[in-house]
Amino acid sequence: MTEQGVDSMRVRLLAAGTLGTGPVYYWMSRDQRVADNWALLYAQHLALELKRDLRVVFCLTSDFLGANLRHFGFLTRGLKEVAHTLKPLDIGFDLLFGDPGYEVARFLTKENCSSVVTDFDPLRIKHQWKNQLLDQASMSVYEVDSHNIIPCWQTSNKQEYAAYTIRPKIKSKLADFLTDFPTLVVHPFPSAGPISNVEVKTILNRVRDQSVAESSFFVPGEAGAWQAMTDFIQNRLAGYPDRRNDPCLNGQSGLSPYLHFGQLSAQRLALEVERSQAPQGAKQDFLEELIVRRELADNFCYYNQRYDTVEAFPDWARKSHADHRRDKREYLYSRDQFEQAETADRLWNACQQDLAYKGKLHGYLRMYWAKKILEWTSCPEEAMSVSIYLNDKYSLDGRDPNGYSGIAWSIGGVHDRAWPSRLVFGKVRYMNQNGCRRKFDVDRYISEVNRTTGTN
Ligand code: FAD
Numbered sequence: 001m002t003e004q005g006v007d008s009m010r011v012r013l014l015a016a017g018t019l020g021t022g023p024v025y026y027w028m029s030r031d032q033r034v035a036d037n038w039a040l041l042y043a044q045h046l047a048l049e050l051k052r053d054l055r056v057v058f059c060l061t062s063d064f065l066g067a068n069l070r071h072f073g074f075l076t077r078g079l080k081e082v083a084h085t086l087k088p089l090d091i092g093f094d095l096l097f098g099d100p101g102y103e104v105a106r107f108l109t110k111e112n113c114s115s116v117v118t119d120f121d122p123l124r125i126k127h128q129w130k131n132q133l134l135d136q137a138s139m140s141v142y143e144v145d146s147h148n149i150i151p152c153w154q155t156s157n158k159q160e161y162a163a164y165t166i167r168p169k170i171k172s173k174l175a176d177f178l179t180d181f182p183t184l185v186v187h188p189f190p191s192a193g194p195i196s197n198v199e200v201k202t203i204l205n206r207v208r209d210q211s212v213a214e215s216s217f218f219v220p221g222e223a224g225a226w227q228a229m230t231d232f233i234q235n236r237l238a239g240y241p242d243r244r245n246d247p248c249l250n251g252q253s254g255l256s257p258y259l260h261f262g263q264l265s266a267q268r269l270a271l272e273v274e275r276s277q278a279p280q281g282a283k284q285d286f287l288e289e290l291i292v293r294r295e296l297a298d299n300f301c302y303y304n305q306r307y308d309t310v311e312a313f314p315d316w317a318r319k320s321h322a323d324h325r326r327d328k329r330e331y332l333y334s335r336d337q338f339e340q341a342e343t344a345d346r347l348w349n350a351c352q353q354d355l356a357y358k359g360k361l362h363g364y365l366r367m368y369w370a371k372k373i374l375e376w377t378s379c380p381e382e383a384m385s386v387s388i389y390l391n392d393k394y395s396l397d398g399r400d401p402n403g404y405s406g407i408a409w410s411i412g413g414v415h416d417r418a419w420p421s422r423l424v425f426g427k428v429r430y431m432n433q434n435g436c437r438r439k440f441d442v443d444r445y446i447s448e449v450n451r452t453t454g455t456n
């Protein structure tokens with residue numbers, strides 16, 4: 001355990017390098033917050049040890065996996081808060097623009113960075129960025145998993161088959177890792193460098209894809225995240241088991257945008273849930289989703305880098321899809337027809353309108369939404385590409401391991417079992433509107449969406 005209370009099991013050295021004369025840097029990317037951030041805590045530990053100043057660097061790319069104004073707005077407003085929160089801690093903040101894999105290495109070299117801490121992220125693009133840093137920079141590079149409660153590489157050394165295989169591995173390590181956070185100290189070696197301003201308007205005017213408006217349903221940033229968390233825990237956690245699968249009720253936490261952008265720590269959320277007065281059953285139900293399901297998604301993307309393709313499907317599903325490739329589809333829609341919510345299914349259209357308008361679709365409906373795309377496209381490959389495109393374009397929490405695994409579950413049976421075979425779906429679990437009608441008031445949901453989005 002370091003003075004900063006960072007367990008060495010959370011950290012791994014990616015490359016030993018030469019000690020620069022400049023600051024210690026935390027290259028912030030996935031975990032965009034000051035509080036409860038193991039990567040930032042470890043960077044401070046290094047800076048205290050080396051008696052160096054400590055700075056955070058974030059590199060804003062103009063194009064990230066189809067992100068648009070909706071996502072950059074949420075991210076940039078959160079970053080403005082990060083810069084503001086770092087100031088009284090005497091921790092510097094540098095905002096770069098461009099291709100992070102190149103710009104960060106160049107910047108850290110120019111700054112004579114003594115060593116750099118990065119945050120863990122299983123997505124391919126992050127591996128690329130980090131490899132560019134390792135190729136081009138000479139300082140030591142560390143990686144800290146600040147997103148998962150148990151560092152992804154500690155939970156398991158392979159792709160897990162399903163929730164039931166990863167759950168015991170998580171349960172056996174939770175006590176060691178679901179610990180409280182130490183706090184950052186005001187840094188005793190103040191940074192001489194300037195603090196980058198986050199000019200939100202200027203930045204957002206430069207976003208290439210302005211086609212999707214910001215969502216007004218979520219207040220971006222750490223303070224907004226904390227507010228949303230405490231509201232959920234105090235007022236809606238107790239009802240979670242009964243209400244979370246009904247899209248007509250506000251039964252889910254609504255926290256995925258904050259967790260996705262790392263403006264809220266999942267570990268903090270789990271600690272606060274455990275400490276709450278909510279019934280034990282409600283806590284367990286919620287923590288099963290927050291810890292087992294979410295960390296299973298990171299495990300999937302980390303160990304299966306084909307996570308956004310049909311190659312990631314289990315063999316039984318790939319074989320089943322091959323057997324049903326020629327099945328006649330009752331409907332076939334283009335990506336544009338899906339995007340315009342122009343299918344013959346009023347429930348599906350309401351889902352798409354709800355997603356586009358709010359920037360978030362209810363978890364139960366996401367399964368239905370994706371499974372119908374499988375049913376109404378010519379092949380699973382097209383279903384994957386349409387689902388990922390629409391999910392990442394409109395959902396605030398898109399471009400996330402949870403999304404790739406949720407879509408692969410829906411379309412390719414990842415983390416699920418085989419079901420009795422049927423047309424088009426083969427052995428992949430089937431869902432239809434009757435199943436939804438047994439779960440919730442479908443007509444009420446559709447009219448609610450039509451009312452809020454002003455569509456017929
Ligand atoms: P809550 O029910 O309050 O859950 C709290 C947290 O637990 C979530 O924020 C999430 O971090 C985690 N969680 C809950 N359910 C799951 C799950 N099934 N898998 C993984 N983690 C889970 N989640 C995203 O974060 N981004 C996505 O792009 C995304 N796309 C999805 C696409 C499909 C087709 C499916 C079936 C699921 C997808 N999910 C995605 C997972 C899940 O639906 C969302 O995490 C959840 O609905 C987010 O809303 P919430 O935070 O209010 O959920």
Ligand code: FO1
Nearest residue numbers: 029030059060061064067071121398399400
């Ligand atoms: N991470 C960055 O380091 N720089 C970016 O400019 C950036 C933009 C971005 C836009 C939308 C989005 O959903 C995520 C974005 N991320 C960016 C990455 C993000 O913080 C997460 O690391 C991954 O998306 C989830 O693993």
